[in-house]
Amino acid sequence: MPNHSTAPVLRFAPSPNGRLHLGHAFSALATWRAADALGGTALLRIEDIDTERCKPEFVAAIYDDLHWLGLNWPSPVMLQSQRLDVYARAGDDLREQQLLYPCFCTRSEIAALATQTDPEGAPLYPGTCRHLHRGEQIERLERGDPVQFRLDTSAAMARVGLLSFSVVGPLISDRPQLRYARPERWGDVVLQRKGNPSSYHLSVVVDDAAQAITHVTRGRDMEAATDMHVLLQMLLDLPTPIYxxxxxxxxxxxxxxxxxxxxxxxxxxxxxxxxxxxxxxxxGY
Structure with a gap:
């Protein structure tokens, strides 16, 4: 469901877990340049959902570095740490669709059992807990075992069918090209953890919709992850930007x-x- 009905809105969304480097500078400049080319607006979002690694001093440093580059943005700035209840509701939506299930596997257990890797080279979750008996699920949840909640990707794909989204090339104003998504490459991704209502995948699609983002500029290392984002947008009835x-x-x-x-x-x-x-x-700018 593309979002073409509003004026172009783009966003730069760094995580404040360290200082920005030249790669961030290029991505930020690309976003603001694209917004100018489209006659739109570039927003700044702070993706600080990882409360252990993200620090207020790094948030301040992001503002300082971007201002030094000559970039400005509308206020207020969206902070993910202030939107945990919104992400929790999105997770509840998927749970009501019976698309989330509890997983109690450790990383070492997954690594030992995995026979494939995901697009980033990490062990692909083999689905060990997908068919746990409901009684065992409840028993382990009530016992307080460490838990994460995974998307049943096969069930989700069966529900939405063939997925596609629009991609533009170096000239952001070029005619978009259709691309087909293959989220099955990621297997059953983690969307929530005990004490944390959202993963990056879940929060980014919720926030892009909340900010009416029409175009997403991101590095080529994020191409594969976009497939999972398009799936979540369909499941949550959210608009899909142009990428x-x-x-x-x-x-x-x-x-x-x-x-x-x-x-x-x-x-x-x-x-x-x-x-x-x-x-x-x-x-190169």
Whole structure:
């Protein structure tokens, strides 16, 4: 169900679990450039649902880095940490459709039993708990065993049938091309955990709908994940934006920049004397 009825709205949605680097700068600049090309608006969203890793000082740093790049956005900024009840209701919707089930498997158990990998190379969940007897489910839930709630992807796919969505190329205003989604590659993904009402997959589709996002600009490393997002949009009766997958900024070894690998932050580059024009030239803008 594409969302074509409103003025173009795009978003940049970083997680405040570290400082932004050149890859983030490129993605942000791509989003604002696309919004300008479409005559639309670029929003900032803070995806801080991971309360253990996300810190307020990193939120402030995101604002500072983006302003330094010359970017501005409407207020207020959406914070995922303030929307947990909304995600919980979305999970309840899927549960009422009998598409969520409790899983008690540990990562090591999954790794030992998995025979395939997902698009990111992680062990593909083999469905161990999908057919647990309801009595055992209730017993383990009441006992307080660590639990996560997974989407029954096969049942979900049977319900919605063939899935497609629209993708645009380097020129965001180009005519969209149809692409078919294959969420089955992800298996039964985790959408909720004990004490956490949402995973990234669930919260991002709920938030895109809430903000009336019409176009999503994201890195090519997110192409496969988009298949799962399109499935969730159909299940939750949410609009599907038009997607654009931009190139990635790589290091000297050809690897994607990342916080976990210690890629130089924008703050460190600025401290070393870089200007915003230096950043734009470094990422091809």
């Amino acid at each position: 654009h997958f931009h190139r990635l900024i790589l290091d000297d070894d050809g690897r994607k920049l990342s916080k976990s690998k210690g890629s130089p932050s924008l703050a460190s580059l600025r401290a070393a004397g870089w200007t915003q024009d230096d950043v734009r030239r470094a990422v």
